[in-house]
Amino acid sequence: MAELSLVSGSVGLITLQSPPVNALSAAVRRGIVDTMQRAVSDPKVRSVVICGQNGVFCGGADIREFGSTMTGPPLVPMIHAIEAADKPVVAAIEGSALGGGLELALGCHYRISHAKARLGLPEVTLGLLPAAGGSQRLPRLIGVPAALDLITTGRHVTAAEALKLGFVDQVTDQNTVEAAVQFALSVVGQSLESRRISSLPCPCPVDVDALFEGVMQRVRQSARGAIAPVACVQAVRAAATLPYAQGMQREQELMATLFTSGQARALQYCFFSQRAVSRWSMPSGARWDTCKPKPVTKAAVIGLGTMGRGITVALAQAGLSVVAVETQPQQLKAGQRAVSDMLERAAQRLGVPSAVQGVRYSQELQAVADAHLVIEAVFEDMALKEQLFKQLSSICKPDTLLCTNTSALDIDHLASQTHRPQQVVGMHFFAPAHVMKLLEVVYGPRSAPQAVATAMALGKRMGKVSVAVGNCRGFVGNRMLMPYVEEALFLLEEGATPETVDHALEEFGFPMGVFRMSDLSGLDVGWRVRKAAGLVEPGKMSRVRQGRRYSPLGDLLCEQGRFGQKTGQGWYLYETPGSREARPDPWLHSFLEEYRARQGLVSRRIDSQEVQERCLYALINEGFNILQESIAAGPEDIDMIYVFGYGWPRHRGGPMFYASQVGLPRVLQRLEHYQQLHPDVPHLQPSSLLWRLVSSGSPPIHRWREVIRKPHSAL
Numbered sequence: 222m223a224e225l226s227l228v229s230g231s232v233g234l235i236t237l238q239s240p241p242v243n244a245l246s247a248a249v250r251r252g253i254v255d256t257m258q259r260a261v262s263d264p265k266v267r268s269v270v271i272c273g274q275n276g277v278f279c280g281g282a283d284i285r286e287f288g289s290t291m292t293g294p295p296l297v298p299m300i301h302a303i304e305a306a307d308k309p310v311v312a313a314i315e316g317s318a319l320g321g322g323l324e325l326a327l328g329c330h331y332r333i334s335h336a337k338a339r340l341g342l343p344e345v346t347l348g349l350l351p352a353a354g355g356s357q358r359l360p361r362l363i364g365v366p367a368a369l370d371l372i373t374t375g376r377h378v379t380a381a382e383a384l385k386l387g388f389v390d391q392v393t394d395q396n397t398v399e400a401a402v403q404f405a406l407s408v409v410g411q412s413l414e415s416r417r418i419s420s421l422p423c424p425c426p427v428d429v430d431a432l433f434e435g436v437m438q439r440v441r442q443s444a445r446g447a448i449a450p451v452a453c454v455q456a457v458r459a460a461a462t463l464p465y466a467q468g469m470q471r472e473q474e475l476m477a478t479l480f481t482s483g484q485a486r487a488l489q490y491c492f493f494s495q496r497a498v499s500r501w502s503m504p505s506g507a508r509w510d511t512c513k514p515k516p517v518t519k520a521a522v523i524g525l526g527t528m529g530r531g532i533t534v535a536l537a538q539a540g541l542s543v544v545a546v547e548t549q550p551q552q553l554k555a556g557q558r559a560v561s562d563m564l565e566r567a568a569q570r571l572g573v574p575s576a577v578q579g580v581r582y583s584q585e586l587q588a589v590a591d592a593h594l595v596i597e598a599v600f601e602d603m604a605l606k607e608q609l610f611k612q613l614s615s616i617c618k619p620d621t622l623l624c625t626n627t628s629a630l631d632i633d634h635l636a637s638q639t640h641r642p643q644q645v646v647g648m649h650f651f652a653p654a655h656v657m658k659l660l661e662v663v664y665g666p667r668s669a670p671q672a673v674a675t676a677m678a679l680g681k682r683m684g685k686v687s688v689a690v691g692n693c694r695g696f697v698g699n700r701m702l703m704p705y706v707e708e709a710l711f712l713l714e715e716g717a718t719p720e721t722v723d724h725a726l727e728e729f730g731f732p733m734g735v736f737r738m739s740d741l742s743g744l745d746v747g748w749r750v751r752k753a754a755g756l757v758e759p760g761k762m763s764r765v766r767q768g769r770r771y772s773p774l775g776d777l778l779c780e781q782g783r784f785g786q787k788t789g790q791g792w793y794l795y796e797t798p799g800s801r802e803a804r805p806d807p808w809l810h811s812f813l814e815e816y817r818a819r820q821g822l823v824s825r826r827i828d829s830q831e832v833q834e835r836c837l838y839a840l841i842n843e844g845f846n847i848l849q850e851s852i853a854a855g856p857e858d859i860d861m862i863y864v865f866g867y868g869w870p871r872h873r874g875g876p877m878f879y880a881s882q883v884g885l886p887r888v889l890q891r892l893e894h895y896q897q898l899h900p901d902v903p904h905l906q907p908s909s910l911l912w913r914l915v916s917s918g919s920p921p922i923h924r925w926r927e928v929i930r931k932p933h934s935a936l
């Protein structure tokens with residue numbers, strides 16, 4: 222909705238009213254068309270100001286409408302009518318002017334912004350382009366290179382940057398609506414010709430072809446298969462090379478293709494899922510809206526290795542006072558230097574005071590005594606962690622939350638080492654912990670809902686996407702990764718190379734294939750885990766262990782000291798230890814051939830489709846098991862874990878959303894096919910939840926929970 226009132230005698234003030242972000246729903250568009258018509262025809266109104274209620278100008282088109290048939294007045298003619306008005310129209314921007322919201326503002330003749338407002342055209346992040354004239358107006362106003370940057374990345378800019386770039390006319394730190402009204406009064410009677418952006422020529426760069434070719438190449442490379450960034454470049458090119466009307470036509474054509482694409486659906490699903498996962502629930506019925514988090518101002522981190530350093534930085538940047546405890550003097554010194562450097566660099570980059578003073582360091586565990594929350598990040602060794610939790614239980618105050626960053630160990634077992642099992646949760650960060658957006662908050666059967674609420678709230682404070690999950694080996698992310706990695710190894714045994722497997726996965730959209738990824742994280746990490754699980758038999762080549770198919774290839778590499786990037790050799794060859802560029806390794810290829818010969822395996826040609834299906838469907842299948850066991854509350858939780866923690870391409874929506882797009886019957890049929898070929902691989906055995914979903918008619922993903930909750934006997 223939108224309301225019109227007369228202020229300061231002659232200014233028509235149009236207020237958008239659609240909480241929480243004044244999105245341009247059909248009702249709001251109808252309201253704008255109606256109030257504009259009344260303002261233009263009312264002789265008392267000599268100028269117009271458009272603003273949004275509750276300190277937000279407009280969050281753009283109403284994304285919830287995209288899935289249904291659009292009704293109400295379309296945006297493009299609505300914005301044209303504003304631009305064509307013969308009375309000056311001023312946008313008063315507070316909070317956000319994003320997507321269609323900024324396009325609406327670009328249709329106005331002037332834009333006044335509050336200093337704290339954020340502006341941008343983020344459509345690309347939703348699989349779309351700014352198709353209400355944004356792709357044609359913005360380059361006309363700020364030039365092609367700057368418009369390309371904003372439109373292809375979707376980044377939000379501050380009011381100060383918008384002023385510098387030239388798409389805001391004035392920035393105020395006072396009352397924006399009042400400033401806009403004064404401004405509107407001052408421009409009455411001035412010519413509006415030069416203020417109608419669509420009538421301006423687009424400043425065309427000298428070598429337009431070379432510019433767009435270069436940009437297109439860069440965008441294609443970073444898009445990893447996403448189509449919207451490419452369409453955004455094409456739309457801006459139309460602005461630079463065609464008259465406005467034809468450019469608009471091109472914008473509409475490109476939008477029509479994007480609008481109905483699976484990628485746009487996937488990205489919009491991600492938008493809502495990212496927000497939905499914060500509304501967590503536990504199988505006990507405890508929920509986000511019934512549990513209040515405890516205030517946390519003092520935190521402690523134990524172990525200043527790879528993870529402890531990043532966690533310390535993330536906590537300090539969130540404004541907590543942190544004590545970091547490390548037993549090894551060398552590590553303590555190196556860790557302190559690394560943490561301080563990271564904090565200083567971040568402060569410089571963001572132009573904020575450094576949080577270095579907020580961190581204390583100690584070699585004594587006693588230093589954590591007054592913390593409200595402790596996060597343990599010592600070696601992945603159960604005996605060590607058991608001992609530590611016993612000590613923490615007696616050192617810390619009774620209501621202190623005890624958290625572990627373990628990758629896969631049993632949270633419940635750790636909780637049982639303490640006198641306060643209800644105060645123990647997992648806070649599973651991803652490396653580098655101060656950068657990666659994902660946090661898995663792991664609750665055991667005895668974790669108190671308030672402990673989960675507190676960890677989730679702290680995750681939010683650190684700017685993380687936090688997902689609450691149940692306790693099991695590897696939790697959600699790492700548990701699903703196991704069959705994915707195993708399938709990749711089996712494919713090597715059957716004739717693939719690390720290059721062919723990685724190529725297929727990168728073609729799918731992962732930033733790195735599984736073998737390049739393993740080289741980066743270190744092959745020794747998984748080796749240690751397999752040793753602890755009793756799977757490693759040094760020097761032995763047997764391919765069945767603990768009653769199921771096993772590939773010893775990773776172990777054989779580790780036995781040769783090939784740990785990946787850090788040793789200069791792994792699945793690939795590196796120039797020097799630590800260097801990043803992976804090169805194919807002829808030694809590895811002969812090693813694989815010899816291995817197959819000794820095992821009596823006949824090498825065959827394996828194509829991308831088989832690589833993708835076997836690795837991804839095995840991972841997805843484990844996702845169904847996880848849903849079935851209520852380890853994750855819904856498919857959105859799994860999908861956000863994979864998008865934010867494991868590089869799953871966002872335009873494919875996450876593994877479970879991808880399965881729904883491929884079609885559940887198809888996923889089931891391919892799993893059955895591979896299971897018949899490899900009956901000794903349990904993770905190819907289709908999950909019973911997948912069966913149930915298919916026999917329930919493969920409902921859309923937002924209705925899976927109904928099937929998950931149904932008792933099995935109901936079928």
Ligand SMILES: CCCCCCCC(=O)CC(=O)SCCNC(=O)CCNC(=O)[C@H](O)C(C)(C)COP(=O)(O)OP(=O)(O)OC[C@H]1O[C@@H](n2cnc3c(N)ncnc32)[C@H](O)[C@@H]1OP(=O)(O)O
Pocket residue numbers: 241242244280281282283284285296317319320321322324343344347349350351352353476477480493496497
């Ligand atoms: C051929 C067809 C032609 C069609 C032409 C259409 C062309 C277009 O013009 C295309 C577009 O505009 S696409 C929309 C572009 N706008 C955006 O991407 C902004 C999205 N919103 C934000 O970034 C933040 O919510 C924001 C920064 C605004 C606020 O952040 P906060 O952290 O304060 O709040 P959130 O928790 O993010 O949001 C609060 C609730 O509002 C929901 N919401 C936000 N933006 C929305 C939007 N644009 N549409 C619908 N719902 C929206 C949000 O989902 C959340 O609700 P819950 O999910 O229930 O929590």
Ligand SMILES: NC(=O)C1=CN([C@@H]2O[C@H](COP(=O)(O)OP(=O)(O)OC[C@H]3O[C@@H](n4cnc5c(N)ncnc54)[C@H](O)[C@@H]3O)[C@@H](O)[C@H]2O)C=CC1
Pocket residue numbers: 523524525526527528529546547548549552597598599600601602605609626627628629649650651652
């Ligand atoms: N490295 C990774 O990518 C990830 C690791 N994790 C988990 O985080 C934990 C830590 O892993 P990393 O940081 O990689 O290990 P790391 O080996 O880099 O660091 C562990 C640190 O803990 C210190 N330490 C050992 N015992 C201690 C004690 N009793 N008191 C204080 N400090 C002690 C060690 O001296 C070392 O500096 C493990 O549980 C691991 O599974 C979780 C997510 C990702």
